[in-house]
Amino acid sequence: MAGKTQLKKLEKQLSPIDLTPSDGNNLEKVAPVKHWSIEDSENLYRIQGWGEPYFSINAAGNITVSPQGERGGSLDLYELVSAIKRRNIGLPLLIRFSDILEDRIERLNACFNRAIARYNYPNVYRGVYPIKCNQHRHIVESLVRFGKPYQFGLEAGSKPELMIALATLEPALNGKNDKTQPLLICNGYKDKEYLETALLTTRLGHRPLIVIEQLEELYLTLRVSRQLGIAPHLGVRAKLGTKGVGRWGCSTGDRAKFGLTVPEILTVVTELEQAGMLDCLQLLHYHIGSQISAISVIKDAIREASQIYVELAKLGANMTYLDVGGGLGVDYDGSKTNFYASKNYNMQNYANDIVAEVKEACEDAQISPPILISESGRAIASHQSVLVFDILGSSEVPQNPPDPCNGKEHLILRNLWETYTGIDERNYQEAYHDAGQFKEEAISLFNFGYLSLKERARAEQLYWACCHKILQVARQQDYVPDDLEDLEQIMASIYYANLSVFQSVPDSWAIDQLFPIMPIHRLDREPTQRGILADLTCDSDGKIAQFIDLRGDVKSVLELHPLEYKNGKHSPEPYYLGMFLVGAYQEIMGNLHNLFGDTNVVHIQMSPKGYDIEYLVKGDTITEVLSYVQYSAEDLLERIRLRCEQALQENRMTVEESQLLLQDYERSLRRYTYLVGGDC
Numbered sequence: 001m002a003g004k005t006q007l008k009k010l011e012k013q014l015s016p017i018d019l020t021p022s023d024g025n026n027l028e029k030v031a032p033v034k035h036w037s038i039e040d041s042e043n044l045y046r047i048q049g050w051g052e053p054y055f056s057i058n059a060a061g062n063i064t065v066s067p068q069g070e071r072g073g074s075l076d077l078y079e080l081v082s083a084i085k086r087r088n089i090g091l092p093l094l095i096r097f098s099d100i101l102e103d104r105i106e107r108l109n110a111c112f113n114r115a116i117a118r119y120n121y122p123n124v125y126r127g128v129y130p131i132k133c134n135q136h137r138h139i140v141e142s143l144v145r146f147g148k149p150y151q152f153g154l155e156a157g158s159k160p161e162l163m164i165a166l167a168t169l170e171p172a173l174n175g176k177n178d179k180t181q182p183l184l185i186c187n188g189y190k191d192k193e194y195l196e197t198a199l200l201t202t203r204l205g206h207r208p209l210i211v212i213e214q215l216e217e218l219y220l221t222l223r224v225s226r227q228l229g230i231a232p233h234l235g236v237r238a239k240l241g242t243k244g245v246g247r248w249g250c251s252t253g254d255r256a257k258f259g260l261t262v263p264e265i266l267t268v269v270t271e272l273e274q275a276g277m278l279d280c281l282q283l284l285h286y287h288i289g290s291q292i293s294a295i296s297v298i299k300d301a302i303r304e305a306s307q308i309y310v311e312l313a314k315l316g317a318n319m320t321y322l323d324v325g326g327g328l329g330v331d332y333d334g335s336k337t338n339f340y341a342s343k344n345y346n347m348q349n350y351a352n353d354i355v356a357e358v359k360e361a362c363e364d365a366q367i368s369p370p371i372l373i374s375e376s377g378r379a380i381a382s383h384q385s386v387l388v389f390d391i392l393g394s395s396e397v398p399q400n401p402p403d404p405c406n407g408k409e410h411l412i413l414r415n416l417w418e419t420y421t422g423i424d425e426r427n428y429q430e431a432y433h434d435a436g437q438f439k440e441e442a443i444s445l446f447n448f449g450y451l452s453l454k455e456r457a458r459a460e461q462l463y464w465a466c467c468h469k470i471l472q473v474a475r476q477q478d479y480v481p482d483d484l485e486d487l488e489q490i491m492a493s494i495y496y497a498n499l500s501v502f503q504s505v506p507d508s509w510a511i512d513q514l515f516p517i518m519p520i521h522r523l524d525r526e527p528t529q530r531g532i533l534a535d536l537t538c539d540s541d542g543k544i545a546q547f548i549d550l551r552g553d554v555k556s557v558l559e560l561h562p563l564e565y566k567n568g569k570h571s572p573e574p575y576y577l578g579m580f581l582v583g584a585y586q587e588i589m590g591n592l593h594n595l596f597g598d599t600n601v602v603h604i605q606m607s608p609k610g611y612d613i614e615y616l617v618k619g620d621t622i623t624e625v626l627s628y629v630q631y632s633a634e635d636l637l638e639r640i641r642l643r644c645e646q647a648l649q650e651n652r653m654t655v656e657e658s659q660l661l662l663q664d665y666e667r668s669l670r671r672y673t674y675l676v677g678g679d680c
Contacts, residue, residue, distance in 0.1 A: 067100045090674065092600070129381075419466055
C-alpha cells in the first residue's frame with residue numbers, strides 16, 4: 001500500500017543501514033546513520049497530528065502532557081509514571097487527566113458559540129454527554145461539574161444509566177423546571193418503570209426528554225402519563241435516509257436498529273394530536289453513527305434532519321430542540337483524512353455546518369430555529385485517558401550471521417548459503433522467493449529422514465539470515481514490491497506487554513480500531529527494532545499488530561527501542577509504552593479474559609504546585625476477579641491448607657515448604673492481577 005511505501009522512504013531518510021555482510025561480498029557501505037532527534041520521533045509517531053494540543057515530546061525525549069491545552073503548563077509523562085510507581089501503584093496504569101475533560105467541554109461549547117455568532121443564529125447550544133461512552137462515576141461527576149457553566153446535560157440509553165443521570169444531575173431550584181436546566185435525554189428501550197421514574201422526576205425539577213424510538217413506546221408513555229397526571233416532554237428519533245460511513249454506517253436507513261421511519265413519525269403526530277398532546281412533542285433526534293470520518297455525511301444528515309424538523313413544526317408540534325446525536329470524530333491516526341481512524345474536518349467545521357444548515361432551513365420555512373443539542377461523547381472523553389504499560393521481555397527472530405558453508409554440507413544448505421551471500425539490491429526479491437522455497441524443501445527432507453535435526457536447525461538459521469539481509473536491502477529502496485510487504489511482520493520482534501487487550505482496549509481486538517501507541521521515553525534515540533505487541537492472555541488474538549501509519553494507512557509493525565539489560569540480568573530495564581485516546585468505550589467494554597481485571601486508575605488534576613492525584617481507583621485484586629466468577633478466596637485458601645496438611649502427613653512436604661506455599665497463595669489473592677516487571 002502507498003502508506004507502507006512512504007514508510008520505507010522515511011526509513012531510508014532517517015536510518016540508513018550498513019549492508020556490508022559478514023562474508024565481505026561486494027555490497028557497498030552506505031552513509032553513516034545521522035543523529036536521531038525528537039523531531040524524527042514526532043514525525044514517525046505522528047504525535048503532532050493526533051496529540052495536538054495535549055501531547056508532545058520534550059527535549060529529554062519524554063512525552064509531555066498539557067492537560068489544559070495551550071492555556072496551561074505541562075507534565076513529563078515518564079516522570080509522572082515514575083512518581084506514581086513510587087507510591088506502590090503498579091502498571092498497567094490508566095491515567096485520566098481531568099483538565100483535558102474540562103478543556104474538551106469548553107472547546108465544544110466555544111465552537112458552537114462561535115458558529116452561532118458567525119451566522120447570527122437566534123438560539124443556543126446545549127450539549128449532553130452520552131453516559132454509555134464511559135459510565136465510571138468520577139468521569140460522569142466531573143463532566144457534570146465542568147459542564148455546569150454551559151448547562152451541559154446527560155443522555156441515558158438504559159435504565160441503569162437513567163439511575164446515574166437522575167442522581168448526578170442537579171434538579172432546578174425549588175423543583176421548578178425551566179429551559180435553563182441541564183437536559184436529560186432519555187434514549188434506548190423503555191419499560192413502564194423507566195417511564196414512571198423519568199416522569200416523576202419532573203416533580204424534582206429535572207427536565208427529562210423522552211425520545212420515542214418505537215411506536216409501542218409512544219402508547220406506553222401516554223398510558224403512564226395519564227396515570228400519573230404528568231405531561232411528558234417528548235422527542236422522536238428519526239431513521240434518516242442519509243447513509244453513514246465507517247464501522248457504524250448502518251446506524252441509519254430503514255433497517256437501522258433504533259428510530260422511526262417517516263411514516264411512523266407521522267403516526268406519532270396523529271396519535272398525539274388525537275390525544276390533545278401534540279404540544280408535548282418538542283424534540284427531533286437522529287444518530288448517523290459513531291466516528292463519522294467525512295464532513296460530507298454530516299452535512300447531508302443535518303440537511304435531511306432540518307427538513308424533518310421544519311415539517312414537524314408546520315404540523316403543529318411544539319418543536320424546540322434538534323438533537324444531532326453523536327458522530328463527531330476523533331483523529332486517532334493524525335492524518336486529517338476520511339480514513340476510518342481519522343476525520344477530514346475539525347470541531348469548528350462541524351459546528352459551523354450544523355448551525356448554518358439549520359438556520360437556512362428554518363429561515364426558508366419562517367419558523368423559529370431550535371435549541372441545538374449534540375451527544376459528542378467520543379470527542380469529549382477520548383483524549384483524557386492514557387494507558388501506560390511496561391514491556392516484560394521480547395522474542396526476536398535470530399539475526400546472527402551464519403557460519404560459512406564448508407562445501408560438504410547437504411545441497412539444500414549450500415543452496416541457502418549461496419542465496420544468502422548473493423543478496424543485493426538487484427535480486428533481493430528473487431532471493432526472498434528462493435530462500436522460502438529452499439526452507440520448505442529442507443522441512444520436507446527432514447520429515448522424510450534425509451536431514452538431521454542439526455541440519456534442519458542450520459537450514460532455518462540460514463533462512464532467517466537471508467530474510468534479515470533482504471529486509472535490510474528492501475528498506476533502502478524507493479519502492480517495495482507487494483510480495484515483500486509481509487516481510488516486516490514476519491521479521492518483527494514480539495514485545496510482551498503487561499496488559500490485556502481484551503480488558504483495556506477491546507475495540508482493538510473486536511473491530512480493529514486503531515489507537516496511537518508509542519514509547520513515552522527514549523524518544524531522543526532511534527527506535528531500531530520493529531515489533532508487534534503480545535498481551536498476557538493465553539489467546540492468539542491477544543496481540544496488537546496494526547498501528548497508525550502515514551496519511552491514513554495501517555502498518556503491521558511498530559518502531560520500538562531495543563530492550564536494555566544491565567549487569568547480566570534476565571529482566572530488562574523499564575521500558576514504558578503509552579496507548580492514547582482510550583477514554584471512550586474501552587474501559588466499560590473490557591472483559592475478564594484469563595481473569596485479568598480492571599487496571600489501576602489515577603485522576604490527575606493540575607495545580608499551582610504542579611499536579612494533584614485527585615482520585616486513586618485501585619485495580620482488581622485476584623480475590624475480586626475470582627468473586628466475579630463465583631469463587632470464594634477463603635474457600636480456595638482452606639482447600640490448599642487441607643492439601644498441605646495431607647502432604648505433611650505423607651512426608652511429601654516440609655513444614656517450611658507448606659508455610660511458604662500458603663503465604664504465597666494468600667499473598668497472591670490480595671494482589672493485582674497483572675505482573676510485576678522483573679518477576680515474570
